[in-house]
Amino acid sequence: MNKKLYIIAGEPSGDLHGGHLVEALKRQDPQMQFRGFGGPKMAKAGVDLDQTIDRLSFMGFSEVIRHLPVILSNFRLAKKAIRDYKPDAIIYIDFPGFNMRMARWAARHGYRNFYYIAPQAWAWKERRALDLKKYIDELFCILPFEKSFFARFDYEVHYVGHPLVDIIKNYRQAQKASVSVNQIGTHPDLANSDDSHAVRSEKIIALLPGSRRQEVSKILPVQLKAVREIPGYRIVIGKSPHVPQSIYDSIVGHQHPVSYDEDTYALLSNAYIACVASGTATLETALFKVPEVVCFKGSQISYYIARRLIKVPYISLVNLIMNKEVVRELIQDALSASGLRKEVMELTQNLKRKELTKQYIELEEKLGVGGAAEKTANIMISKLGS
Numbered sequence: 001m002n003k004k005l006y007i008i009a010g011e012p013s014g015d016l017h018g019g020h021l022v023e024a025l026k027r028q029d030p031q032m033q034f035r036g037f038g039g040p041k042m043a044k045a046g047v048d049l050d051q052t053i054d055r056l057s058f059m060g061f062s063e064v065i066r067h068l069p070v071i072l073s074n075f076r077l078a079k080k081a082i083r084d085y086k087p088d089a090i091i092y093i094d095f096p097g098f099n100m101r102m103a104r105w106a107a108r109h110g111y112r113n114f115y116y117i118a119p120q121a122w123a124w125k126e127r128r129a130l131d132l133k134k135y136i137d138e139l140f141c142i143l144p145f146e147k148s149f150f151a152r153f154d155y156e157v158h159y160v161g162h163p164l165v166d167i168i169k170n171y172r173q174a175q176k177a178s179v180s181v182n183q184i185g186t187h188p189d190l191a192n193s194d195d196s197h198a199v200r201s202e203k204i205i206a207l208l209p210g211s212r213r214q215e216v217s218k219i220l221p222v223q224l225k226a227v228r229e230i231p232g233y234r235i236v237i238g239k240s241p242h243v244p245q246s247i248y249d250s251i252v253g254h255q256h257p258v259s260y261d262e263d264t265y266a267l268l269s270n271a272y273i274a275c276v277a278s279g280t281a282t283l284e285t286a287l288f289k290v291p292e293v294v295c296f297k298g299s300q301i302s303y304y305i306a307r308r309l310i311k312v313p314y315i316s317l318v319n320l321i322m323n324k325e326v327v328r329e330l331i332q333d334a335l336s337a338s339g340l341r342k343e344v345m346e347l348t349q350n351l352k353r354k355e356l357t358k359q360y361i362e363l364e365e366k367l368g369v370g371g372a373a374e375k376t377a378n379i380m381i382s383k384l385g386s
Contacts, residue, residue: 003029003384006087007036007047008078008102010056010095012211012242013280014117015039017163017373018093021116022047024377035085037078040241050081054242056098071098078102082111088384089114089137096120100131107135114383116140116376118157122149123312123320129153138383140376143321144366160375161368164280168287169370171265203272205230205344206290208238208264210277216243218297219335220251223275226340228256233272238264238281273347275340282327283317286360291347293340294318294329321366326359 005025009018019041025032026046034047037056043049051074075098082090089112092099096119103113115136121128122145129150132139139157141147147159205227209220220237227235239248239260252258261267264281268274268288276282278296285292294316314320318327328343330336346352 002031002033004033004035004085004087005089005091006082006085007034007038007042007091007093008095008099009036009038009042009093010053010098012039012053012240014093014095015041015053016167016280017117018042018047018091019045020163020167020373021091021093021376024373025380027374028377028381035081035087036091037074051077056095074098075101079105082106088112089380091116091380092136093117094119096128100128100135103135104131112137112383114138114140114380117142117163118146118150122146129155138379140379142372143317144368145321158376158379160372160379161370162283163372164283164287165364165367166370166372168265168284172269175269202270203233204236204267204270205233206236206238206267206271206274206276208267208274208276208281208285209295210279210281211240211242213243213247214298215277216240216247217251219277219295220248222297222335222337222340223295224252224258225337227275227344230341230344234259236261236267236271238262238267273344275344278315278329280317283321286318286327286363289357289360291353291356292318292327293343293347294327295335295340296329296331297335298332318363322359322363326356326363 007018007022009015015038018038022034022042022045035050036042036047037051038047038049039053055070056074090106092103092113092115094117100119103115106113113136115132118139118141119128119132121132130153133153133155139150139155141150141157141159142162144159147157150157207220207223207227209216209223227233236259237248239262241262248260264284268285268290271290274285274290274292275295276285276292278294282292282294296315312320314325314329315331316327316329319325319329330339330343
């Protein structure tokens, strides 16, 4: 009988990783069936979606409270879909605020729970490690220090490496393969895609203000004000498909022309400098070897609560993995146009850029040799049995 899996991802990064995991599972079991919550990448991989991520992801404590009716309706929808579908297992991808509650319910109702990309219990809510141990049958970690963290709770987990290593490596290989010999001669940005981006046909400052409306509304105005008057650069905004164009238009206005790009990887392939909202994109930017400044600004109440709860010294994955400040983080009140402009100007200096490239290479080595999705798929199928 064909195996059936239900997958829940609530953010673009989870959709990305969920899509690659489904593809890896299908390579090993082409008859496997998938249903769940996710986005376009999971749908393209073959997941029948009951809900899309634009109806799932809300940023900050105050925003969650304001959207509580929508969130509660999503819980009801997920529970009904799982009861109807009767999956052999449920796979949760990050998104802990929603997924931990679903996992608790599922475990109590006898469903098998797999969690791919463990919640960041090491950053805050350490007690979440005990809940994971209680409700999750198999936990898959992607950061090198997570296995030892969960060992403190006598919880044996699987460290599979970071999936972005494979995703970005494959993207860059495909990009190189698509460039002809003649094109390489006229596009130094593609010819030198493995270097520190010192040689460019056109210098681009990439603005990545996040994938949620709240992030874009608070971060993009500061980013724009910081870089608009810097001569000699073209500004390209990484546009999220989950944020209406009207939000960007209301911020950008018509005084200075900017470009948009919904393909983050294509943008990072050509960027000289990036201003990046905290999240997965900070690590993606580093793996593309682009000098970056990390930006965060939320509502005052959300920031106040988070500051009291979060126990780690950094917010970006780059700095957390390296356990030191590799990239500058501008958080809340520190994120000002003048402060961001100063940091961007520093990233134009060759010495700074070379040092960052060196750190990025070390970061890549720390993340492992790749194969995260394949390793995870192997273990999941072995646990499901025949």
